[in-house]
Amino acid sequence: MAALASKLSDQDQMSDQTPQQDDDRADMAVPSRRQLLMGGAAAASAIVSIRPALANTAASVLNCTIPVPDPAKGNVHINPSGQLVPAGTPGAFPGTGRSFTGEQVKQAMRGRPLPGTSYGQNQAYMNYIRRLQSGTSGFTCYASLQMPR
Amino acid sequence: MTTANYYRAEPQEALVMRPLADIVLLYHRPSGRTHMVVSPVPEILDALQRDGGGTAISIHARLARDFDLGPPDEALAEIAAHLAELADLGLAYLK
Amino acid sequence: MTHAISLRIGPATFRVGSAWPGPLRDLARLYADYPAPLDAIADYTVRLELAGWARRWVRPSIFITGDHGLADAAPMSLAHGLLAAEMGMNLQMALGWRRHLLLHASSVEKDGRVLVMTGESGSGKSTLAAQLGERGWRLMGDEFALLDLHSGDIFAFPRLISLKNRAIDVIAGDVPASRLGPMLRGTAKGDIRHLVPRADAVARMDEGAPPALLLFPRFGHAVDVRPVAQGETFMRLTQASTNYVALGEPGFAALTRFVTHVPACAIDFPSGDEAIALVEQLWAEAL
Numbered sequence: 001m002a003a004l005a006s007k008l009s010d011q012d013q014m015s016d017q018t019p020q021q022d023d024d025r026a027d028m029a030v031p032s033r034r035q036l037l038m039g040g041a042a043a044a045s046a047i048v049s050i051r052p053a054l055a056n057t058a059a060s061v062l063n064c065t066i067p068v069p070d071p072a073k074g075n076v077h078i079n080p081s082g083q084l085v086p087a088g089t090p091g092a093f094p095g096t097g098r099s100f101t102g103e104q105v106k107q108a109m110r111g112r113p114l115p116g117t118s119y120g121q122n123q124a125y126m127n128y129i130r131r132l133q134s135g136t137s138g139f140t141c142y143a144s145l146q147m148p149r
Numbered sequence: 150m151t152t153a154n155y156y157r158a159e160p161q162e163a164l165v166m167r168p169l170a171d172i173v174l175l176y177h178r179p180s181g182r183t184h185m186v187v188s189p190v191p192e193i194l195d196a197l198q199r200d201g202g203g204t205a206i207s208i209h210a211r212l213a214r215d216f217d218l219g220p221p222d223e224a225l226a227e228i229a230a231h232l233a234e235l236a237d238l239g240l241a242y243l244k
Numbered sequence: 245m246t247h248a249i250s251l252r253i254g255p256a257t258f259r260v261g262s263a264w265p266g267p268l269r270d271l272a273r274l275y276a277d278y279p280a281p282l283d284a285i286a287d288y289t290v291r292l293e294l295a296g297w298a299r300r301w302v303r304p305s306i307f308i309t310g311d312h313g314l315a316d317a318a319p320m321s322l323a324h325g326l327l328a329a330e331m332g333m334n335l336q337m338a339l340g341w342r343r344h345l346l347l348h349a350s351s352v353e354k355d356g357r358v359l360v361m362t363g364e365s366g367s368g369k370s371t372l373a374a375q376l377g378e379r380g381w382r383l384m385g386d387e388f389a390l391l392d393l394h395s396g397d398i399f400a401f402p403r404l405i406s407l408k409n410r411a412i413d414v415i416a417g418d419v420p421a422s423r424l425g426p427m428l429r430g431t432a433k434g435d436i437r438h439l440v441p442r443a444d445a446v447a448r449m450d451e452g453a454p455p456a457l458l459l460f461p462r463f464g465h466a467v468d469v470r471p472v473a474q475g476e477t478f479m480r481l482t483q484a485s486t487n488y489v490a491l492g493e494p495g496f497a498a499l500t501r502f503v504t505h506v507p508a509c510a511i512d513f514p515s516g517d518e519a520i521a522l523v524e525q526l527w528a529e530a531l
Contacts, residue, residue, distance in 0.1 A: 036189045036216035037227050045234060046190045050183040050482050050489065122187040125171065125475070129185060132479045165493070167500045172475035176496040181489070183482070183496055185475060 035119065044123045048130045080120065082127025093121040152205035152225045156232050157242040158197040164240070166191065180239055192216070193231050197241060205229040251333075252281040254390065254401040254449050255343065258333050259286035263294045267325030274326075274404055274425055274440050279449075288312075288340060290332035292325060308332045312339035324428050327436060330404060337388060337401070338486040344390035344399060345491060345498045348484045351389040351398055352381040357456035358398040359527060360389050360506070362484045365433070368463030371411040372519050374439060378418060379520065383445040390452075393494045396501050397452035402445050404438040412437045414516060457530040458508040461519065465512035469522065472508040 038044070076084045077092035085092050165176040173191045175184040189212070196211045197203055203211070205228040209218065218224040235241040248261040249268045262268050288311050295307040306320045306328045312335060320328050337346065349362035350373035359381075361369040370386040377383030384400035392399060404425065407415055412435060416424055425438030440446075460472060460480070472480075481499055482488045488495045507530055513519040 033215065033217045035219070036192060036212060037218050037224050046187045046231065047234060047238065048185040048479070049238060050185070050479075119188070125473075126185070126187055129172070129475055129479045132476065133483065165496065167504075169474040169478065169500075169504060171473045172478075174478065174496070174500055176493055178493060181492045183489075185479065 038119050038123075044126075046123070046126060048126055048133070051133060078124045078128045080124050080127065082124060082129070082131045084128070093118075093124045152209075152229050154229070154232070155202060155204050155244045156197065156236060157202040157244055158194075158200075159240060159242075161198060164194070166194075175240070177238075177240060182238070184238065184240070189228070190231060190235070193228065194235070194240065197235075202241075202244075205232060208232070249275075250281050250286060251275050252279055253333070253403050254385070254399060256288065256337060256341065256401065257281040257283075257286045258288050258290055258336065260290045260292070260329050260332070262292040262325070262329070264292075264325075266322075267292055267329045270326040270425060271329055274438060277440075277443060277446055279446075288333070288336035290329060290336060292328055292332065294322075308335070310336055312336050320431075324431055326425055326438065327428050327431060330406070330438070333403065334387060341390075341487060342491065344392055345488060345495050346486045347389045347391060347481060348387070348486065349389040350386045351384040351400070351455075352376045353384055353398075353400075353451075353453050354381045354527070355531075356453050357531065358384065358389075358453045359457050359459065359523065360398060360455050361459045361461050362389075362481065363460055363462065366463070368461045368513070368516075368519065370406060370408070371414065371463070371516065372461055372523070374405045374407065374411070374415050375516050375520060376523065377405075377442060377445060378415070382448060383441045384449075391455075391498050391502060392452060393491070393498045395452070396454060396498065396505070398455050399452040400445075400449045402441045402449050404440060407437045407439055409434040415439065455502065455506045457527060458502075458506050459523070459526070460508070460510040462510065462512045463519070464514065466514060467518055467522065468510075468512040469526070470510045472510050474503050474508075477508040478503045 077087050077089055077094055079085045079089060079092045087094075159177070159179075163178050165178065167174040167176075168191075173186050175186055175194075176182075177184065192212060192215075193208055196208045199211070200207065205225050208228050209221070209225055212218060212228075232241060233243075236243045246261075246263060247265045247268050248259055249271055251258045251260065251271065260268065260271060290308070290310040293307045293309060295305050306322060306325060308320070308328050308331060310332055347360065347362060349360050350369040351358050351360045352373050353359070359376075361372060363369050373383055373386045383402060383405070384398065385402050386405040387403060388401045390399040390401055391397075412427075416437060416439075419439065423440040423442075425440075428436045458472075458477065478499065481503065485495075485499070488499060491498075509526055511519070511522050511526070513522055
């Protein structure tokens with residue numbers, strides 16, 4: 001890994017800092033700029049596309065699958081491939097109930113990391129979201145749930 | 150894929166970007182498709198749009214001003230992979 | 245069609261035709277207090293036809309069709325005509341409605357704000373909505389919540405509530421017989437009995453209201469409450485919508501607005517009473 005810059009480099013970042021982040025910066029010996037890429041590993045997809053609806057045909061109704069509910073019970077974490085695992089499983093990231101303020105998100109977009117998140121955590125979460133898409137959007141097997149077979 | 154492939158950006162008005170608390174939503178008007186994205190995709194799209202397009206090399210140079218990208222070879226390969234995926238989805242155009 | 249009835253449920257109107265009068269008699273009785281359609285032209289047509297008479301070895305059965313049909317859907321037994329009519333109307337909405345973003349969710353309103361509950365069949369969203377509807381909440385729907393594309397309000401589609409299996413016993417004892425449909429045994433989803441929403445829910449079915457809380461209920465587990473992040477909520481709601489993609493950018497804008505304004509929680513519960521307690525607690529916190 002390349003040596004990380006040790007001085008603040010960006011005027012924009014200086015002016016946007018909140019008091020909390022000034023404290024954080026004082027504690028950290030290190031990075032002034034947010035790490036954007038994984039470094040060393042193959043690029044994982046950072047995009048989950050909402051799939052278009054199947055054509056509203058009889059065949060699509062009969063072939064669609066019904067999603068299986070999450071087994072989530074209590075404290076769960078997400079492993080890198082997006083599966084829910086018990087909290088404390090090595091390599092897994094904290095669960096999905098994260099929420100950040102709009103302000104925090106805006107700052108993340110400008111290059112400051114969301115508190116407590118990392119590249120790996122984002123990837124795990126994306127894989128989790130990807131797995132939620134069992135059917136196709138726009139026709140969610142509604143009819144097949146209702147129609148007797 | 151090579152790091153010298155030039156990708157043309159979608160025009161500003163073609164993409165609607167809405168950050169949520171944890172991911173960014175993207176609506177692509179020409180295709181009507183919705184995409185959920187996380188870093189580094191929003192940053193790469195932003196860099197593409199600022200110049201109207203770019204290669205992995207030019208995007209890398211732009212992003213390196215604001216972010217720590219790690220070893221250049223790996224970073225270039227990663228950015229090239231993301232650009233290729235964007236092109237597959239019609240969110241950028243390989244010239 | 246020999247027999248037909250016109251119905252209005254929320255903003256949608258239906259003309260339900262049937263080859264025989266039985267199902268329509270049930271519909272007429274149960275929807276008696278619903279306002280009549282405002283104009284003569286129905287949004288959707290549902291037709292119940294008889295199949296199987298021609299072949300002696302096939303039991304006579306109902307074939308549902310209408311504006312949006314599913315030719316290969318399995319026919320239903322004659323005794324389930326009322327269910328067939330309800331399913332036919334649901335199907336028309338699911339496949340054809342474009343005036344709102346349709347969410348496969350139940351919804352109830354209190355003090356001018358709406359609680360939306362979404363999940364798969366068996367999650368408890370219908371039963372919970374029915375129970376809340378008997379406990380001071382206004383039932384807006386047990387199957388579809390309509391999200392207004394401009395205002396972000398939720399609008400009602402208060403069809404007859406489908407009580408299934410155990411839920412029938414839980415609720416049927418507390419309501420007058422005049423609000424209950426016939427017991428339909430042995431359907432694809434077990435026993436079903438329809439419940440007419442309370443009078444005020446029917447009278448106010450044109451009143452929308454802003455959503456204040458989204459819940460993902462899960463019946464049959466120990467009590468648990470988990471916040472659900474916005475990205476996950478968005479994905480789950482696209483899966484729970486029958487027309488998100490078809491609506492294009494207005495659908496995107498409406499769903500994004502919903503997800504960024506409405507907190508979301510997953511709740512697990514072993515019984516209706518515990519569910520109701522969780523709902524009331526989370527509702528107080530959300531407002």
